[in-house]
Amino acid sequence: MHKKMIISLDEAVYEGLYRTIGKRRMSQFIEDLLRPHVLDTSLDAGYQAMAADREREIEAEEWCEALAKDMDIIQARLKVAEALAKELRNGKTNN
Numbered sequence: 001m002h003k004k005m006i007i008s009l010d011e012a013v014y015e016g017l018y019r020t021i022g023k024r025r026m027s028q029f030i031e032d033l034l035r036p037h038v039l040d041t042s043l044d045a046g047y048q049a050m051a052a053d054r055e056r057e058i059e060a061e062e063w064c065e066a067l068a069k070d071m072d073i074i075q076a077r078l079k080v081a082e083a084l085a086k087e088l089r090n091g092k093t094n095n
Contacts, residue, residue, distance in 0.1 A: 009017070021029045050056060 017026055017029070
């Protein structure tokens with residue numbers, strides 16, 4: 001959502017802005033200049049830099065895939081342990 005705002009500029013600054021940027025693009029230009037000073041976008045820039053690091057992205061993807069495999073193994077072991085615990089509760093062991 002955008003808000004309207006009236007600002008005062010020196011006439012020479014306004015004319016330079018108009019000449020350089022154009023009337024229809026002044027608001028966006030000013031917003032783009034102000035954004036890094038009024039919003040915390042440092043994390044955004046950091047995440048963009050990390051995403052641009054292809055080697056790091058490949059390493060992160062490999063790590064995630066290995067973690068997913070580990071989770072599959074853990075879940076399988078947990079199912080076995082739950083089944084054994086259920087058998088023990090019911091007194092059905094094969095010892």
